[in-house]
Each structure stands twice: as structure tokens, then as C-alpha cells.
Amino acid sequence: MKWMADIDIRGPQKGITYQDPIFLIGSCFTEHIGNKLQELKYSVCQNPHGILFDPISVCQSLVSYIEGRQYGPSDLFFYNELWQSWAHHSRFSGMDQGLVLQQINASQSRAAEFLRTAKWLIITLGSSYSYRLVQEGEKPVANCHRAPAQWFRKHLCTIDETVAALDNTLHRLFHGNPDLQVIFTVSPVRHLRDGVVENNRSKARLLEAVHHLVGKFNRLHYFPAYELVIDVLRDYRFYDIDLAHPNYQATSYVLEQFKTHYIEPAAQELMDKIQQIIHARRHKAFQPETQAHQHFLASFEKKTADLAETHPFLDLSEELAYFRNGKG
Structure with a gap:
């Protein structure tokens, strides 16, 4: 049984990329x-x-x-x-x-x-x-x-x-x-x-x-x-x-x-990776000094640094600073 009507969405031949203002x-x-x-x-x-x-x-x-x-x-x-x-x-x-x-x-x-x-x-x-x-x-x-x-x-x-x-x-x-x-x-x-x-x-x-x-x-x-x-x-x-x-x-x-x-599909993949970093940035630890949380920060510091290096047009400085400073 269908619960929602179909809709035909016609996107452009070439979609939006990260280089597009x-x-x-x-x-x-x-x-x-x-x-x-x-x-x-x-x-x-x-x-x-x-x-x-x-x-x-x-x-x-x-x-x-x-x-x-x-x-x-x-x-x-x-x-x-x-x-x-x-x-x-x-x-x-x-x-x-x-x-x-x-x-x-x-x-x-x-x-x-x-x-x-x-x-x-x-x-x-x-x-x-x-x-x-x-x-x-x-x-x-x-x-x-x-x-x-x-x-x-x-x-x-x-x-x-x-x-x-x-x-x-x-x-x-x-x-x-x-x-x-x-x-x-x-x-x-x-x-x-x-x-x-x-x-x-x-x-x-x-x-x-x-x-x-x-x-x-x-x-x-x-x-x-x-x-x-x-x-x-x-x-x-x-x-x-x-x-x-x-x-x-x-x-x-x-x-x-x-x-x-x-x-564009390539930009969609990059959006998903950035979304993971943003979610991690918003994470509030109850016990920030634990080894588990320090490992969490180190892991996302590396992911963020790698993403910034492979995509230099991205400004991930705020997220990178958060993961680095949180390690104490």
C-alpha cells in the first residue's frame, strides 16, 4: 500500500558542487x-x-x-x-x-x-x-x-x-x-x-x-x-x-x-562526511577526561585534518580546534 504520492523532481543537468558560490x-x-x-x-x-x-x-x-x-x-x-x-x-x-x-x-x-x-x-x-x-x-x-x-x-x-x-x-x-x-x-x-x-x-x-x-x-x-x-x-x-x-x-x-x-553526487558524499564531523563537534561528554572520550576526540581530529588536507577549499578550522583543544 502506498502512503505518499510520487512527485517528479527534475534537477539540473549539472548540480551544485562545493566550488559553487x-x-x-x-x-x-x-x-x-x-x-x-x-x-x-x-x-x-x-x-x-x-x-x-x-x-x-x-x-x-x-x-x-x-x-x-x-x-x-x-x-x-x-x-x-x-x-x-x-x-x-x-x-x-x-x-x-x-x-x-x-x-x-x-x-x-x-x-x-x-x-x-x-x-x-x-x-x-x-x-x-x-x-x-x-x-x-x-x-x-x-x-x-x-x-x-x-x-x-x-x-x-x-x-x-x-x-x-x-x-x-x-x-x-x-x-x-x-x-x-x-x-x-x-x-x-x-x-x-x-x-x-x-x-x-x-x-x-x-x-x-x-x-x-x-x-x-x-x-x-x-x-x-x-x-x-x-x-x-x-x-x-x-x-x-x-x-x-x-x-x-x-x-x-x-x-x-x-x-x-x-x-552533485561527489558533493553529496562530502556532505555526509562533514555532517559526521559536525555531529561529533556537538557531542557533549559527561566525563571528558575518560580515555574513551579522548580516543573519540583523537579519532575525529584525524578525520577532520585528513578531510581538510584533501579538500583545501573547506574551512574546518573551528572543528579541528575543538577536537585538538578538548584533548587537554
Whole structure:
């Protein structure tokens, strides 16, 4: 008896390798992928503006990196005792205006440099809803920063709007980086505050827009994170208590599918070896002075040193220092 529906996942002809810089941008699900890749020692730049949900915000952010934009005092506003940016997530907000700008512009500079040589761009779209700041001529904002609801108009982007914004951005990206490959995903996180029906309408528009573009360019790919959770797992036991965010089991399953279909086989083998070292690094011994634990540390020190020697592009210095220092 079959308990899960089959899904056809079409990965690229040549998958991701450890030598490929990977740029990630978009919703919170982007960071599930990005954090795992970063943990496994890939070269990663993720969400330089912070978490972004709608395609307009994603496109505006990418264009700012292409243009090498730097932000100034006029780009910030003061609210709730904090200097904030309508273009950025609240992780950049702070009480010191100069420090906020310094952090934003440092992130901008790194993103612009990284994007020029990135091999892969992973875009995860979360919602078709875009919030427009009424007092500034319906200016699209990436984050409302808990400002009063009457400051904004909630706009459901049409499929044509989304396609146009992404299409124009992609052309500019490919002009600046002709070797760039793009992977689109739609986040399986359910925006229930919009309403169940409204969330489904929003996701449907993203899916239609993305597939229109994937069919247009041979360097665009689609990874079905949304379908893997909604149609393959399709059970509330794979969601957190809020019934909106996929839980650890669901996220792990999706990441395993990404690894299988989008990572080169040689890189997959290396990921498994690095994962063993990371697990060992996290091991907390109750009796660290025992011979057994000292042997454990010595064994993983050798494994880590050997892996670093055969793969010099990996930064395993932190893990190597831990195993060496723990031996006393």
C-alpha cells in the first residue's frame, strides 16, 4: 500500500558542487536551506536584506545589489525608538542611526560582490501580497515593522506583475553574471493570517508566475518545496503548533530531496562526511577526561585534518580546534 504520492523532481543537468558560490534570497524557508548549506561548509550568502516574502521586495533587493546601492539617512525612519528601513527586515533596526546604516551598507557591499561571481541563485517566494506605504505614494515595503495598519494598503500582486518584476530582474542579473543559474522555490509556510483561501490564491499566483519563467529560460529551475510539504507529506503532523510552519521532520525531508536532486553526487558524499564531523563537534561528554572520550576526540581530529588536507577549499578550522583543544 502506498502512503505518499510520487512527485517528479527534475534537477539540473549539472548540480551544485562545493566550488559553487550560492546566493539565497526570500522567505524564512530560504534560511532553512541556506543555514544547512552554510553548516555543511558551502560558500553561501543569504538574505542580505533579511527575510523577504513578496516578489516585489525580492526584486528590489536584487536590483540594489546589481547597482551597488548604498543607503543614507534619508532611507531610514524613526519609529518605536528605533531607526528602521522599509526595505529591510527588523534585524537591521537599532537605536543608533549610524550603526544601522553601517550594518546595512556592509551587507549591501558583500551581497553585490558575492552576486557577481555566484554560480547559483536560490529565490524562495512566500506570498503574492505586497504592502504599500500610503503616505509615500504607495511605495512597496519589505517589512511593516509593526507600524499602524492604516499606513499601508495590502495589494495582491497579479501574475503579470510578478512575471514582469522577475523577468526584468533576471535580465539584469544575467547581464552582470552570464554563468548564473537560478533555482525558484515557493515556500510551504502557510500565511494563515491572510486567511486560508487568500493564502491559496497567493501561492497559486506565485506558482503560475514562476513556471512561466522556468519555461522561458533554460538556466531557470524549479524545486518543489511547496509541493513536497503540501502534496507529498500533506498532514498537520508535519507542521509546528502554529499549523503554518513546517516542522523539523518536514524541513529535513525537503532538504534531503534538495540534496538528492540538486547536489552533485561527489558533493553529496562530502556532505555526509562533514555532517559526521559536525555531529561529533556537538557531542557533549559527561566525563571528558575518560580515555574513551579522548580516543573519540583523537579519532575525529584525524578525520577532520585528513578531510581538510584533501579538500583545501573547506574551512574546518573551528572543528579541528575543538577536537585538538578538548584533548587537554
